[in-house]
Amino acid sequence: DGGITQSPKYLFRKEGQNVTLSCEQNLNHDAMYWYRQDPGQGLRLIYYSQIVNDFQKGDIAEGYSVSREKKESFPLTVTSAQKNPTAFYLCASTFRTRVGSAYNEQFFGPGTRLTVL
Amino acid sequence: GQQVMQIPQYQHVQEGEDFTTYCNSSTTLSNIQWYKQRPGGHPVFLIQLVKSGEVKKQKRLTFQFGEAKKNSSLHITATQTTDVGTYFCAGPGGNNRLAFGKGNQVVVIP
Numbered sequence: 001d002g003g004i005t006q007s008p009k010y011l012f013r014k015e016g017q018n019v020t021l022s023c024e025q026n027l028n029h030d031a032m033y034w035y036r037q038d039p040g041q042g043l044r045l046i047y048y049s050q051i052v053n054d055f056q057k058g059d060i061a062e063g064y065s066v067s068r069e070k071k072e073s074f075p076l077t078v079t080s081a082q083k084n085p086t087a088f089y090l091c092a093s094t095f096r097t098r099v100g101s102a103y104n105e106q107f108f109g110p111g112t113r114l115t116v117l
Numbered sequence: 118g119q120q121v122m123q124i125p126q127y128q129h130v131q132e133g134e135d136f137t138t139y140c141n142s143s144t145t146l147s148n149i150q151w152y153k154q155r156p157g158g159h160p161v162f163l164i165q166l167v168k169s170g171e172v173k174k175q176k177r178l179t180f181q182f183g184e185a186k187k188n189s190s191l192h193i194t195a196t197q198t199t200d201v202g203t204y205f206c207a208g209p210g211g212n213n214r215l216a217f218g219k220g221n222q223v224v225v226i227p
Contacts, residue, residue: 031213033214035217040126040219041219042205042217042218042219042220043160043205043217045210045214048213048214050212050213056212058214090159090160092160094213096213097213103148103150103165103209103213103215105150105162105165106160106162106215107162108159108160108161109159110158110159111159
């Protein structure tokens with residue numbers, strides 16, 4: 001059963017603690033993305049990775065870190081430096097786009113809802 | 118980076134009526150994608166438009182891409198309670214990333 005999974009679904013953390021959100025895909029996708037969603041803000045890109053061992057900052061990377069050691073996995077760490085971490089976090093993946101071609105659709109995981117207490 | 122603007126941000130629609138949601142860009146888009154996110158769920162891809170003036174239909178949903186490739190619309194006829202959710206458009210943001218609009222949250226009134 002192919003897909004993209006995120007765990008946990010709900011996560012509570014105390015202020016000042018780092019926390020790592022999991023994202024795994026078995027779709028053989030090259031590219032993976034992390035988005036943050038707040039009410040009325042749409043989807044804002046945190047980090048993305050086109051290939052293993054490489055990743056780029058998105059629009060709101062401050063206070064977050066990622067790694068891409070395996071093609072299937074793209075974990076996101078929310079550090080204590082992130083001032084307002086309570087949000088819904090979505091991971092997505094897709095095939096890399098060939099130059100000159102239209103972008104491929106992104107497949108999203110079910111999301112992790114992080115609450116900082 | 119490229120930005121897409123969606124209007125309206127919120128809509129209340131009576132069940133059985135039609136409604137339209139719009140997506141606009143100040144620059145030409147090579148393609149545009151639409152996604153739907155149900156309450157409490159995650160975005161799911163609906164469609165991609167690539168050609169100028171393109172029109173695609175999926176049952177009660179009609180998607181259009183403007184002639185200038187700067188705007189797009191999604192029109193839903195005979196709204197059902199299953200149409201509730203947030204509809205996002207997304208354009209190319211460079212480097213294989215998408216630039217999502219802020220979404221149009223649709224509430225269906227039975």
